[in-house]
Amino acid sequence: MTTVDLRVVNARVVTPGQTLVGGVAADDGEIVAVGSDRSLPDAERTIDAEGNYLVPGFIDPHVHWGLSRYEFEYHEGLAHDFETETRGAVHGGVTTVVNFLLQPDPYVPDMDYFVEAGEENSYIDFAYHAIIHKDPHFEEIDALAEEGVRSFKIFYNWYKHASPELGIEHSDAGRVYRLLDQVADIDGGVVMFHAENEDLAYELRQDLQEEGRNDLQAWTEASPNITEAMQIESIAKLTEFTDSTAYIVHMSTGEGVDICRRYQQQGVDINAETLPAFLAHTNDEDLGVWGKISPPLREQWSVDKLWQGLREGVVDYAGTDHCPHKKPFKEKEQGKYGDMWEAIPGDNNGIEYFLPAMMSEGVNEDRVSMERLVEVCAENNAKRWGLYPRKGALVEGADADMVVVDMEKSAVVDDDFYHTMEPRYSTFHGDELTGLPTHTIVGGEVVVEEGTLRVEKGGREYLPRYDDGVPLE
Ligand SMILES: [Zn+2]
Numbered sequence: 469m470t471t472v473d474l475r476v477v478n479a480r481v482v483t484p485g486q487t488l489v490g491g492v493a494a495d496d497g498e499i500v501a502v503g504s505d506r507s508l509p510d511a512e513r514t515i516d517a518e519g520n521y522l523v524p525g526f527i528d529p530h531v532h533w534g535l536s537r538y539e540f541e542y543h544e545g546l547a548h549d550f551e552t553e554t555r556g557a558v559h560g561g562v563t564t565v566v567n568f569l570l571q572p573d574p575y576v577p578d579m580d581y582f583v584e585a586g587e588e589n590s591y592i593d594f595a596y597h598a599i600i601h602k603d604p605h606f607e608e609i610d611a612l613a614e615e616g617v618r619s620f621k622i623f624y625n626w627y628k629h630a631s632p633e634l635g636i637e638h639s640d641a642g643r644v645y646r647l648l649d650q651v652a653d654i655d656g657g658v659v660m661f662h663a664e665n666e667d668l669a670y671e672l673r674q675d676l677q678e679e680g681r682n683d684l685q686a687w688t689e690a691s692p693n694i695t696e697a698m699q700i701e702s703i704a705k706l707t708e709f710t711d712s713t714a715y716i717v718h719m720s721t722g723e724g725v726d727i728c729r730r731y732q733q734q735g736v737d738i739n740a741e742t743l744p745a746f747l748a749h750t751n752d753e754d755l756g757v758w759g760k761i762s763p764p765l766r767e768q769w770s771v772d773k774l775w776q777g778l779r780e781g782v783v784d785y786a787g788t789d790h791c792p793h794k795k796p797f798k799e800k801e802q803g804k805y806g807d808m809w810e811a812i813p814g815d816n817n818g819i820e821y822f823l824p825a826m827m828s829e830g831v832n833e834d835r836v837s838m839e840r841l842v843e844v845c846a847e848n849n850a851k852r853w854g855l856y857p858r859k860g861a862l863v864e865g866a867d868a869d870m871v872v873v874d875m876e877k878s879a880v881v882d883d884d885f886y887h888t889m890e891p892r893y894s895t896f897h898g899d900e901l902t903g904l905p906t907h908t909i910v911g912g913e914v915v916v917e918e919g920t921l922r923v924e925k926g927g928r929e930y931l932p933r934y935d936d937g938v939p940l941e
Pocket of ligand 1: 530
């Protein structure tokens, strides 16, 4: 038998369909064998997993590298974020990201740069979604598909009043119809939605501010569950009308689960993603401005419904909405109790606690099986974004992206926890999470072991999706 590059042995290996006792062998960056330890070939290096789980690296389908262009020039910001944030990703067990492109100008002329920025600076492979918000963006959808970008996010009735500095144009039902209809003709095409009705939220916010409210509950009351429910209902109807595919990002409410289930049962291709914050936190906690995210934290009923939806297959995807910023955001950094209305919304650093939070709150709390969690955080994300079976599963021929997870290892999410840039606050700040990676392997290379980074940045690949209309092999 030939000698391969790497083996991980003595593991509980989570593969599609079964969890087996044994290991995985990798050579030239790919998985070459999965099975009992005795069945694996000899290797240059062997890692003993000590009976821990071996799972496919998590795939984060929702990150915003490049937002730090408000602190840097745009292009410099994208390259910067790839380095700092994917460094955190590998410490946390995430081995692929799909990043949102966002700019006012057309995207296609800058594609070479977007690819180069990632390939030179990332610790992991990456793909792109594009945010469609200006008229010229609508005209380049087919060209973007040719470049391997086949998912398009639209802000349906959002950003009319919020964050004008971002320069994002909101869209009405007419534009949403146009995008869904156009994308319906693209293989693997998906339209992604932030689902919150800002007309209603704007009215409510005025009232709460006039009352002098400055608490986290007020942030939720300014965009109550109905703002999400009414948008999802409308998105589902437009998706049915156009026979297209929709994906609700960061779904936060129990109502959303019920609406998605109802339309899914009618055969409408509407899909839902949620975030660790909505699965672990409620708006009645003492989080102050650190709990300000958009959409807002909900009540325990929604948390329980989201877990139920995740177990049942209504909620099939999880991601982080990681938005890195370099500039110090005083309201959040100076402590928990700043101005609720002025503080920037968002968990700016979720990618590093994604896997630990899902292991801790999901598997270790018996809310979900390890196998289902791996589907939602790896396999399904790979399938939805046209990356399967190269990514998302421990099977022969796949990229050797894998993580050893010790379900008893714990850490507190504090300033020392992170390897991303300067986070200092989040909905998870101060929480103890149990279920952490001990080894992160990317393309057969041990990238992080026991908290130590072993490689230099760069040398990773852009993943065009559905190349020539077929999923990547
Ligand atoms: Zn987002």
